[in-house]
Amino acid sequence: MAELAPTVAPTPTMAKRMQNMFNRKEVLISTAVFIVFLIFWQWGPTWFGIPNYIIPPASDVYHEFIRMLGSDKLMYHTLYTAKGVLIGFFLGALLGMIIGYILGMSPTAEFVLSPYILALQIAPKVAFAPLFVMWFGFTSTPKILVAVLIVFFPIMVNVLGAIRTIDRDLINLVNSFKASRLQLFWKVEFRAAMPSLFSGLRIASTLAVIGIVVGEMVGGNEGLGYLLVWGSGSANTSMVFVSIIMLTLIGLVAYLAVIWAENKVLHYIPKRSSTGPQV
Template identity: 65%
Template sequence: MNGSNHSLAIRGTTLSVALLIVFLTAWQWGPGLLRIPPFIIPPLSAVFNEAVRMWNVSGLAFHTGITAAEVLAGFILGSLLGASIGYLIGMSPTAEFALSPYILALQIAPKVAFAPLFILWMGFTIYPKILVAILIVFFPVMVNVLTAIRTVDPDLINLARAFKAKRAQIFWRIEFPASLPPLFAGLRIGSTLAVVGVVVGELVGGNAGLGYLLSFGEGQANTAMVFVAIVMLTLVGGLAYLLVILIELRVLHYLPKRAQMGF
């Protein structure tokens, strides 16, 4: 079984790399062959040159750093908030009953629409961007934790109770560890959503971050710059996602390997 898994990994990786090469080739020569002008789709080499130019002249590293810092801050704070509220509500059916309509309403409301409001409140600083990210990360994390707490096998709780477990012992020994796999599923979603929140905040107002470069490039009709910003945003999001996966692999090491793979 291990051998077949191994060969699957080799075949899969080969195919992935092949797809990447096909994609990059198509990007480089496709637009020219199809007579698509460079201001619609600039070829790969033009985007690469633009990236080098931006790195040297436009402070690409600085803007990427700002965005990454906002994403990280928003993601961590949003996750902490979402998880804490999820645990609190999960343990109090009354609180859940009372709060559920508001939670639902806030969940339905498009969080990115709050971005202009936050900028009005806090100006062109990094804080409104972090706040949008917090808001957007909050929900998937909270909902996953809440569901996890509610679906813990009551027989497990009874088992602990039969051993005379106190409420805190039931939480720390059963409910909390049982909630970790869904929590991490929420964190995975949250890590990618944090980027969305930050970018929207930066697009709406400010003079720093990849979102700012995005709208600056748009204003200059510099399509290559827009592409560079998109690629960098994807990298930032990918790194955040990878970070979650790495922590998850450590924390949930007891799960069968199959359950940990996949996205």
């Protein structure tokens, strides 16, 4: 019985040892690259004769970072933006999932609503920011709304597509057990859309930051978007750099959180090395 020998993945200890071996070499190389990058950033502008107000050297940006921590409430603004990203991402993802599942389950609903959805998808979402500020004033609502709008589409499209491509025979199988519509949804459709949902969430996690920062740039006096515009207005290039770096960090944390959740939820999918960091 040859087929009784399972093709099981290598044992955890073996896999870990292999990973460590890779890691040591990779970590060494990437640290070296980072150091080269910092050196280039610090002295490169001077070598090429670029003035500090165009590209401030790394040390200037670092000093500005320390200054902003003290006198510009940098942490407050960072957390304000992060909170917006979190809420916008969560609401947008939830909405995208719900609509994606509903449209996936009902071709009629998709047919009826598709022109509006297409129009909304094509419209540049950031252009809504000034409108939302007009509607809701300089509160956090317009910022979150822009994020929700941007986050919504990749998730909805991915979930809808996944439900549409579920194997017809699989649905027949479940139906042959006399499953109810709700059982079909929870036991098959909901789970089958998970891999696509997570690719949507990955894209959305970085898009959410765009939505929030555009909202903040348009109006209000809170958040990294506000600091960014302030820095630009006062010709403080270092301040703009710090804001961008902090925004990037927020996006990175959101992205890694999605990857972490993905590894937990999609544990049954054989690991590819390109899935990003393995938790």
